[in-house]
């Protein structure tokens with residue numbers, strides 16, 4: 001599951017990894033907290049018209065990436081707040097789709113390494129996603145009415161934080177880099193100079209690829225919440241051996 005602030009964030013973000021995993025048999029779902037109704041330069045533009053257009057763009061991009069579906073939470077663009085109502089909406093999404101892994105922003109990034117302010121909606125969406133994953137989605141006593149409505153607690157095992165200043169894992173997206181660019185192309189309302197943007201995104205992917213010796217990659221900060229059962233037993237065996245050795 002990918003949780004982001006705006007339509008297009010997921011395609012600038014984890015579209016390469018998402019489409020690679022989906023191509024390999026995973027199921028993906030995208031959650032956009034806002035519909036990008038403030039994503040323009042013209043104050044006379046009807047924000048609802050823009051929101052509709054951007055939802056259409058995101059749905060087209062989501063088809064290219066291969067998500068099973070997209071949820072728009074219709075929160076205000078530029079006014080997203082990590083509050084209890086937003087977290088409840090995200091917990092509902094998580095408990096409905098039951099993802100093993102969630103991709104979201106890194107809530108600790110206010111200023112990107114190399115410059116640039118991380119948009120307030122990106123920060124709010126990232127913090128809300130992290131808080132929804134842990135503890136709320138896995139705690140049956142958080143939003144207890146959800147449980148009574150049949151949405152059982154769910155444990156997300158891994159969080160992949162995109163646009164982080166401290167990436168520590170890289171996912172090979174060499175096979176899906178082109179698809180990521182095609183998905184980005186869907187966001188026509190946001191692309192004044194598409195080719196320049198695509199070149200920048202491709203450059204970033206190949207830069208990241210160099211870290212692991214592949215053509216293209218995306219870097220993430222990984223948070224492991226629950227290890228896979230096999231990994232856990234391996235860790236236990238390792239622990240036992242260590243103790244025996246000591």
Ligand SMILES: [Zn+2]
Pocket residue numbers: 005006008009119122
């Ligand atoms: Zn954005």
